[in-house]
Amino acid sequence: MDPTLLQLALAAAGAGMATSFLLTPMKLVKCKMQVQMLVVHLTTALPSLLAILASVMRSAGVRGLWLGHTGMLIGETGGTAMWFMTKEFVVCILLARCTGGINVEAE
Numbered sequence: 001m002d003p004t005l006l007q008l009a010l011a012a013a014g015a016g017m018a019t020s021f022l023l024t025p026m027k028l029v030k031c032k033m034q035v036q037m038l039v040v041h042l043t044t045a046l047p048s049l050l051a052i053l054a055s056v057m058r059s060a061g062v063r064g065l066w067l068g069h070t071g072m073l074i075g076e077t078g079g080t081a082m083w084f085m086t087k088e089f090v091v092c093i094l095l096a097r098c099t100g101g102i103n104v105e106a107e
Contacts, residue, residue: 005092009085016080020073025065027072029053 003011032052047055056064 005085005088008088009081012084013077013081015084016076016078017073019080020069020076021066023076024069024072028056028065028067031068032056 029049029052032055033046033049036046036052053065056067060067
């Protein structure tokens, strides 16, 4: 039995939620690097990735790597669910065109 679109959306939302825990520290460092590129004069050397990680760990500890996690959690959970559900819906429509019938369940 094939999963319904709702089941696929819930599975994708769970995957997005798990992904947000991995991506938040990387996004935090990326954003700090981008902001420093705007603030620091071009003649000064920009801090490295490791320097930024060390700075965050010194000021906020390991938990500081997940600053901003709530926004990332919401974005990744909802975004991944919508992206994957849309992809599966389009696949169902394309398969229906090839086979001559449509079988899209919304339960």
